[in-house]
Amino acid sequence: MRKIISVASKKELGAFIDFPHDLYNDDPNYVPELFIAQRDLLTKHPFHKHNKLQAFLVYDNDKVVGRIAAILNNAHNEYNKANDGFFGFFDCVNDKEVAALLFKAAADWLKDKGITGKFIGPTNFSTNEACGLLIRGFDTPPMLMYTYNAPYYQNLIEGLGFDKQIDLISWHWDGQAYDDKSVRLLDSLQERLKRSNVVIRKVDLKNFKDETIKLREVYNHAWDKNTGFVPLTDEEFDYLAKDLKLILDPDFCLIAEQEGKIVGFGIALPNYNEIFKTIKRGRLLPTGIFKLLFNKKKITGIRIYALGVIEGYRKMGIEACLYGTIIKEYKRKGYLHAEAGWTLENNDMINKAIEAIKGDPQKTYRLYEKQI
The missing domain is CATH 3.40.630.30 (Gcn5-related N-acetyltransferase (GNAT))
Structure with missing residues (x-):
């Protein structure tokens, strides 16, 4: 039985941060984020003083199978004269139903906050932090302060009606x-x-x-x-x-x-x-x-x-x-x-x-x- 919850407790936050470790346990290119850094980013970062974030988890019985954060970036909307919402910290098993649950919860939360424009991501919180979905270059681990994800994420996100906004290029020597x-x-x-x-x-x-x-x-x-x-x-x-x-x-x-x-x-x-x-x-x-x-x-x-x-x-x-x-x-x-x-x-x-x-x-x- 699957259910989605809004992350509220310290234990749920720990599960939110730890989920990628289990999801990518057998992936040789996965690099775990430092727990203390992710916890502080999600709870203590100055971003939270003028913006809002709500994290969600999907459980299949007692096992976490997906996570996402809905992000209300007031600074972005004021600077760009927009009324957009964002998603970030998205990780999910290869299951369209789980992905749909996550994105619906995030979109509904943003709508409740008055967002009527675009739904943009992934950003953790904005383009000033780690952002973008990896769509090419899966054969090596990510460098410092880059995101990482499995190749199937692209199909999950595009299958939910998202279109490309822009691509970001990482150059190598x-x-x-x-x-x-x-x-x-x-x-x-x-x-x-x-x-x-x-x-x-x-x-x-x-x-x-x-x-x-x-x-x-x-x-x-x-x-x-x-x-x-x-x-x-x-x-x-x-x-x-x-x-x-x-x-x-x-x-x-x-x-x-x-x-x-x-x-x-x-x-x-x-x-x-x-x-x-x-x-x-x-x-x-x-x-x-x-x-x-x-x-x-x-x-x-x-x-x-x-x-x-x-x-x-x-x-x-x-x-x-x-x-x-x-x-x-x-x-x-x-x-x-x-x-x-x-x-x-x-x-x-x-x-x-x-x-x-x-x-x-x-x-x-x-x-x-x-x-x-």
Whole structure:
């Protein structure tokens, strides 16, 4: 007998977070999310101060067979002058009936909140966090801060009447299989930028709080034209920055600055998913914490997580300098592979730039929509 419940108790929240571990128990490419991070994301993140989320579980007798979260993103609707609702944290056995139960519950909850526009997802909570359904590139584990799902999810979602909104591309390089032109030209590019009083420097971790204030302004302007973009509040950006500080390598956290004004930045992160993959059910205790602490030097890949320049400073060579510096450090530190992204499929300028340095569009993630 199947039934759907609204997640309300601590025990139900635990079951919601743990369900993917059981669903993907035999999948060699699955990477468990850290339990404490998912719990805090679902309960303590500043997002919840001005938005709403309701999680649902479907049980088949006493076994969880599906989960979803209905997300009311007031900030998105205000910024984009819309009345849309979102779904996220969707995981499901390969069963159309279970998927239908989940999406009906999420849609009904959103309708009760007054949503009359589109039903969009998956986003966990918005495009500022992990988002998109993996539709191509199932042969390797996901990099840090990407979503993951089985191939059959696409049929379940499209079978419920959802259409493609936009695709997100993740670009890959193996070993030294990249065009190092930006590295070879790095000195001359930087000299050219200096004539405009623009310098590329590493983030100052000793003054990270002050750096964060400036970076937040750049973030909210450099990505403001992207589909589905929602500006981060001060608290949301601080929450993100605090998490990133725990795992960032300052050699890969670069700032473009003109006379004290930050005009762009690039961040690449060591692929901690290589460690998370070994942490059973995402529990740091009792042994997971030691894997996290002692295996950092064994990480073989990086993810170029964010690289953006504000309008008025683009096409000056700043982007090439940021990429060139990251590639130079990647080579110096002996990493074996890298990913960049995601990028929107219609962002021709950045996609052509990545293609020019021989990026391989290895994975594709899709955002879906339908009228609610």
